[in-house]
Amino acid sequence: MRVAIIGQGYVGLTIAVGAAGAGHSVVGFDVNDGLIAELNAGRSHIEGISDSDLAGFIATGAYKASADSSVLDGCDVIVIAVPTPLDTDRNPDLSYVHAASDLIAKHVKSPALIINESTSYPGTLRKEIAGRITGVKHLYASSPERVDPGNNQWGTKNTPRLIGGLTPAAVARAVHFYGGFCDNIIEVSSPEVAEAAKIFENTFRQVNIALVNEFVQIADALGISGREVLDAAATKPYGFMPFNPGPGVGGHCIPVDPSYLAHVANEVGVPATFIKRANEVNLAMPAYVVKRVVAGSGGSVKGKKVVVVGVSYKSNVADTRETPAAAVIDLLREQGAIVNWHDDLVGAWRGESSSLVAGAEIAVVVTKHEGVDLAAVKACGYVFDCTGSIDDVDGI
Ligand SMILES: NC(=O)c1ccc[n+]([C@@H]2O[C@H](COP(=O)([O-])OP(=O)(O)OC[C@H]3O[C@@H](n4cnc5c(N)ncnc54)[C@H](O)[C@@H]3O)[C@@H](O)[C@H]2O)c1
Numbered sequence: 001m002r003v004a005i006i007g008q009g010y011v012g013l014t015i016a017v018g019a020a021g022a023g024h025s026v027v028g029f030d031v032n033d034g035l036i037a038e039l040n041a042g043r044s045h046i047e048g049i050s051d052s053d054l055a056g057f058i059a060t061g062a063y064k065a066s067a068d069s070s071v072l073d074g075c076d077v078i079v080i081a082v083p084t085p086l087d088t089d090r091n092p093d094l095s096y097v098h099a100a101s102d103l104i105a106k107h108v109k110s111p112a113l114i115i116n117e118s119t120s121y122p123g124t125l126r127k128e129i130a131g132r133i134t135g136v137k138h139l140y141a142s143s144p145e146r147v148d149p150g151n152n153q154w155g156t157k158n159t160p161r162l163i164g165g166l167t168p169a170a171v172a173r174a175v176h177f178y179g180g181f182c183d184n185i186i187e188v189s190s191p192e193v194a195e196a197a198k199i200f201e202n203t204f205r206q207v208n209i210a211l212v213n214e215f216v217q218i219a220d221a222l223g224i225s226g227r228e229v230l231d232a233a234a235t236k237p238y239g240f241m242p243f244n245p246g247p248g249v250g251g252h253c254i255p256v257d258p259s260y261l262a263h264v265a266n267e268v269g270v271p272a273t274f275i276k277r278a279n280e281v282n283l284a285m286p287a288y289v290v291k292r293v294v295a296g297s298g299g300s301v302k303g304k305k306v307v308v309v310g311v312s313y314k315s316n317v318a319d320t321r322e323t324p325a326a327a328v329i330d331l332l333r334e335q336g337a338i339v340n341w342h343d344d345l346v347g348a349w350r351g352e353s354s355s356l357v358a359g360a361e362i363a364v365v366v367t368k369h370e371g372v373d374l375a376a377v378k379a380c381g382y383v384f385d386c387t388g389s390i391d392d393v394d395g396i
Helices: 010-021 033-040 051-060 095-107 124-132 168-179 191-222 226-233 257-267 273-296 324-334 374-378
Strands: 002-006 025-029 063-066 077-080 113-116 139-142 161-165 185-187 305-309 338-342 362-365 382-385
Touching (some): 010 051, 010 063, 010 077, 033 063, 095 124, 113 168, 124 139, 124 191, 139 191, 191 273, 257 273, 273 362
Parallel strands (some): 002 025, 002 077, 113 139, 362 382
Antiparallel strands (some): 139 161
């Protein structure tokens, strides 16, 4: 089949490579010209796709990237994988989804299967995508992406995939398409169920992370190790699921998706109280970290050299979206600390570059990538570890 993927970010490029591997002829469409040039040169910008895999598919003609929207017409399948962020009031920003839908409405004149993989609230496929595309009789399905960048155990192939469609024909076509590169497909009765399942999954994580984040603060005040308690609780073989505390939540999903659910909950008059409270707890974690760092550094960090180690939102990925490291750094600077950061994976961020760990008096480990020089970290006078993975240092 001829397949177009709108958006060549984490999700879109992953699906593009999956579909190319299944024997389809894939064009990855994106509005970012620089990214298109890089992709066509065989350079991948995401961790899960190697340059050699990408170059291989380009060489056989199975994949090409393009910024020319005319490539969309004549495709059998068009997958939408564009950002769904929050606006400045923390409400859903569907402008990218609308722009992608409008491109389809303008350029695609032959009927296609249109699939949305972007995360959004229930009703998005029906109202915000299909509702904007008039004239041509397309088929519409929702298959929210569950990719976890950097996760070597669960990828596109073996993560079960939900599919809901506006019609049985749309579901059947989507099942056939994903069946080429996904092992386990689960049909649900409507796109709204698939959309809601995705945001509920991430809300479940957001709320449980907030719960352990609040719990470790209680445990610390009680003079016991929160992490030891969580490890002890996790020995129960049923009825308990471990979550890790940390400096807050980052990335495109956990800090964002629950607010999509809260938005529709509000519209139907049911308050999403857990989501609101979990956001408050998670967003307050950088301030808690800085409070602990100040306390552990003799009551003040003023004029002290601090290095924040690992600024991406999770280990072994370079993604800094919504990373709590930003607030940790800003709050330390507000306290008068001289703050640099070290993250070789990220390299450059917020107009600053990764610096050395050596020479700092205080190290605050927000994210620990493989290969980070722990000896250099431990050589700092005081170490505060937010990851719970460095022995014999202070932390959460
Ligand atoms: N990153 C993840 O781990 C993850 C996991 C599951 C679901 N999701 C969801 O998938 C969606 C995409 O996320 P992502 O992480 O791939 O985003 P991303 O920012 O990595 O990539 C999005 C791409 O879309 C492009 N784009 C924006 N508007 C466009 C348009 N009108 N036409 C063509 N391209 C356009 C951007 O240039 C960018 O390259 C979001 O809804 C996100 O919530 C992400």
